[in-house]
Each structure stands twice: as structure tokens, then as C-alpha cells.
Amino acid sequence: MKLLLVEDDAMIGEGLQQAMRAHAVYWAKDAMQAEQAIMQEVFDAILLDIGLPKKNGIEWLTEFRKAGNQTPVIVITARDAVEHRIEGLDAGADDYVLKPFAIEELEARLRAIFRRKEERLTNQIEINGVVLNTANYTLSAGALSHRLSSKAFAIMYHLMSQPGMIFSKSQLEEKLYGWGDEIESNAVEVHVHHIRKKFGQDIIQTIRGIGYAFPDKKE
Incomplete structure (x- = not known):
């Protein structure tokens, strides 16, 4: 570079x-x-x-x-x-x-x-085989593919935009505020749970006592 x-x-x-x-x-x-x-x-x-x-x-x-x-x-x-x-x-x-x-x-x-520049050209973020389509809010990993709600998409978008970086619950809540209504106290946990239910626990890392991150390397 x-x-x-x-x-x-x-x-x-x-x-x-x-x-x-x-x-x-x-x-x-x-x-x-x-x-x-x-x-x-x-x-x-x-x-x-x-x-x-x-x-x-x-x-x-x-x-x-x-x-x-x-x-x-x-x-x-x-x-x-x-x-x-x-x-x-x-x-x-x-x-x-x-x-x-x-x-x-x-x-x-x-x-x-x-990554943002590439996203503008392709309408997607792809990291380690996980693909987030920013045009239709679809998340794909291997054979799995699901369209996310706007708030679940917001969480994945910010986590995948900076893989490996830890976002606290409050930081993710701030991201969600821009996506609509007032957020309930457990909104982040609920959306993370729904994403993991569809794609498995490893799709989002929990760093105990700190927050959440998208893994920047394959385990």
C-alpha cells in the first residue's frame, strides 16, 4: 500500500x-x-x-x-x-x-x-467466508443464508466493518438508535441471540465484561 x-x-x-x-x-x-x-x-x-x-x-x-x-x-x-x-x-x-x-x-x-470502498463497489462485506449484503440485508455463511431485520443488520454491519474490534453494548446501542425506535435495555442481547440462532454461536464473539466482536481470523 x-x-x-x-x-x-x-x-x-x-x-x-x-x-x-x-x-x-x-x-x-x-x-x-x-x-x-x-x-x-x-x-x-x-x-x-x-x-x-x-x-x-x-x-x-x-x-x-x-x-x-x-x-x-x-x-x-x-x-x-x-x-x-x-x-x-x-x-x-x-x-x-x-x-x-x-x-x-x-x-x-x-x-x-x-473494506467500505470495496463495499460501495460490490454492495457486500466478505470476511472469512461470511458475506453481508448491504443492499438486501442478507447474511450468508456457508450453506446458510438469511435476511436480517434492520437492527440485526446494523449490529452485523458495524461488527464486520471492523473485525476484531470490540464494541461494548452501549456502543452498539448507539448504532441502533439511528435505525428507528427507542431501544429496550436488552435489545442488543436479543438481536445477537437471534443471529446466533440462525448462524451458530461463533458468528459473533462475546468478550466477557467488555462487549462483542466479529472474529477477524478463522479458528
């Missing part, structure tokens, strides 16, 4: 280049260098700091999107206020990571972005 890192902090820039040696990471220290890099190379994704000198990351990203560029962008910043996150997303960011962050989290967010 070819990545463009736009970051003025030398420690972070050097650290990310070292930690992400599995990828080709081009490091631009300001917006001007980033623009030059984009004219010369095609990148799979961009890691963008907000607090850049001369032209800040939000300004640069806004212009980047207005020019029609659709390369996925993850904003990386120490600004943790909600309004800053909203500003970045409204400017066209695909995701948002707060400093300090673990490299594993950044890698997971990159994978999630490309």
Missing part, C-alpha cells in the same frame, strides 16, 4: 515511517510538499495532520476534495474536541484518529476504509 503522510512533527513522521515499513510511506512535512507529491504519485490513502504550518490540514483537505480527489483520508491530530472532529469529517475526511494512537489502530482503520 502506498501512503502519503502529511505531518510536520519529525518524531511522529519518522516514527510512522519506521512502524509502517510494510507500506511505502511518503512523508510530506507541509501542504506544499503534499501537493507536489500528489502531482507525482498516486496514493492509496493519506494520513493528514491538522496542525500544519502555513496552510492547516482542514484548509488543504477542503481544497483537495473540491478539486475532485477521492483518495481516502484519515485525519490524525491531538485536537480531541467534538467540533474539531466534525470539522475534519465535514471537510471530507474518511476517518479520524487522535494522538497518541497505536499503530495497530491506524492499520485497522485503514483496512476498514478499504
